[in-house]
Structure formats: C-alpha cells, structure tokens
Amino acid sequence: MPELPEVETVRRTLEYALSGEKIDDVILHYAKIVHEDPQYFIETLKGQTLHGIERAGKYLLFILDRHVLIVHLRMEGKFYIKSQEPLEKHEHVTIRFQSGRELRYHDVRKFGTMDLRTLENYLSSEPVSNLGPEPKDLDPHVFHQICQKKSIEIKPLLLDQTIISGLGNIYVDETLFRSHVHPTRIAHTITKDEAISLIASATYVLNKATSLGGTTIRSYTSSLGVSGKFQNELMVHMRKGSPCPVCGQAIIKMKVKGRGTYVCEHCQH
DNA sequence: ACCACCTCCTGATCGC
C-alpha cells in the first residue's frame, strides 16, 4: 500500500524517466478510475507536455502545460512504462507519448483515482487543498493543541490526512512504536512530550523509508520504482507473534477502527 | 461539528 515513501519513490523514478514527454493519446480501459468526464479527460491531456512531477501527501501531481493530473495510488496502484506491448490484466489507463512509450496505470483493486485541475487552481481545490502538513512541516506544539481537542484514538488521528499527511497503516504503526504510544490512546491524553516525540518519529520513519525506496511487503514482480528495502526495518508492522525488538515480548495484532494494527503491549502505553 | 459506519474492488486466506 503506497504511503508517502513509496509515492515519493515513484515520483522520482517517473519524473526522471518521463519529463519532457508530450502526450499523444490517452486510453481509458476502465473509466471509473478517472473522476472527470472521459472525453474531457482525454481531450484535455492530449498534446500537453509533462514538465515534472510533484507530490502532495500521497498524491502524485503530473505538471503539464496548462493542467495538473492528480493521481492517488490507494492500495495497489502502480505505474509501468512500456512501448506498446499488449495490454495486461488490471491495466486501466494508458497514456501514450509521442516517443511511442506508454505510461500504464495498473491497479488490481481499482481503488486508485485520477483528477484533472488547472495549474492555477490545483493547490487551492480538492483534493490537495484538504491535506494537512506532512510530519516534517507540522509544528509539534500545534499538533499537541490539535490532539487536546480530539476525543478519537491517536492512530486514526494520525491517519487523518486533513490533520497530518503522508502516513498510512504501515508507518503509523512504526511511528507509534518508536514513541512508545499505544494506538488506542485517546488523543487528548497525549502529553506535550509525546506529541513532540510522535512528530519526530513520523518524520524519521518517513525519511528513513524514503531513503530506502519505500517498503515492499507483497512480492509483486517489480513494480516501477517500488521495490524498496524498508520492510527489513519494520519493528512491529506485519510482525505478529515475533519478539519485540526492544523488550522481546511477542507483538500482537489488534483492530483499531477497523485497521489491522501491530503493537507491543509492553513497550506502548 | 463530530463520529460511526458504509462503499468501492479483487485476490488471498480462512473455515468447515
């Protein structure tokens, strides 16, 4: 499931590979990925040149002449660069460039999304406008003040992209573990020191994972840009029954607001 | 305004 580090890894790879390419045609094999009217989407993209790729939280932002293509990979979305090979199962969008190369969007669960915005308004309109700051840009004291007003558990708060962006289910478990905070703690019980620690842990975990190219949990055949090494660094996530790397007690798996959650009951309070 | 719950989708895994 791509979170900030995986999306950033994809961003870097695609930007390096595709900057300067001009879009020749767009084919929607499964139109529901795209929120716009299909014909509008296709005709708007045709003829525009890709100048670069930015990222906001877990969104990829393809910067074109006049528009920005906003992509969210959700759980299993990935991109491949191909040259007119036969369409494979689960490939839902093809963007063909004048060079003959094609950017293929592949998504088994069809959960990913694509939106078009203009260069003028993409930052001030949804979905980007709804995003809170990334952990590295969030003042810990401001974060603590937000926590004090909330009666929800700390894990779902950290997953709320309007409050803090970039964390998903994997990195939130790792962040909580590093800060010794139990995922079911009610947000307003988080102390100032804990809030400071959580922001530091989230920043560290995302930076470290990004430097390792993200986390590859399911072994897919190499997805473009996403064959990271952070899975070797995971302390709790996906480690049910394994000894806690700090105290040795077995990691347990529980549900928190419907999300599979890994925790060391001895280290996290 | 806030929060719990539903929806989307398919392949993997579970239970009998």
Add this chain to the structure above:
DNA sequence: TGCGATCAGGAGGTGG
C-alpha cells in the same frame, strides 16, 4: 480437496 465466506484497506460519502 473444494468452495463459499471473510478479510484487506484510503478516502469520500452518508446518516445519526
């Protein structure tokens, strides 16, 4: 062994 049921989950929508 087979097959239906359940699970996984990010974010937007709905309804209390």
